[in-house]
Amino acid sequence: MNPRRRPRQVVAVFDGRTHHVAWCRGFQDGLPVFGWGEAPSTLLTRSQLREAGLRPAGQDPVALLVFRHHRPYARETVAELFSTVRAALKRIPTPAQQAALGRALAARRVCRECGRDVGYCVPTSTRQCWDCFDLDHRTALGEVA
Ligand SMILES: [Zn+2]
Incomplete structure (x- = not known):
């Protein structure tokens, strides 16, 4: 209403x-x-x-x-x-909490395939960067030997 x-x-x-x-x-x-x-x-x-x-x-x-x-x-x-x-x-995070948060966010940017920090959060479904994802897909499609 x-x-x-x-x-x-x-x-x-x-x-x-x-x-x-x-x-x-x-x-x-x-x-x-x-x-x-x-x-x-x-x-x-x-x-x-x-x-x-x-x-x-x-x-x-x-x-x-x-x-x-x-x-x-x-x-x-x-x-x-x-x-x-x-x-x-508002609670202010301790230095240890801020460091832990930084590490957690950094872990989300690392590709599990090539191990690089790609500078963006990789998808949680694949944990791959877009380069590795693209390569995997083209391999699956037979485009790359
Ligand atoms: Zn990668």
Whole structure:
């Protein structure tokens, strides 16, 4: 249902320490639904929290943001809204974690056939670079002796 068509009603959103009294467009799954640009400023989506250097920290969503994109094919999008009061600071990986991540990403770039680091992630299905894949296929087709 288009959130703009819903009658607006007053709701109190509890987000940890504070109660927000705001106009919402109804309820879905027991959570107040806000339209685009209508949610209280202390309620953010996951990506908005990430941009602000925060993370949900295991909290359940306190409200929903429902909106439609401008493009005609785009469906209604529902985003969970989290409280900034209950959010925690984004975790910063330790040097060891960053090194492990670097090694894992490097391993994804190595072809299992020629053993080169090809500079892009090889497909997980073949683990081959495109040169080796191409050669294998042409060999299978009898194009190369
Ligand atoms: Zn290769």
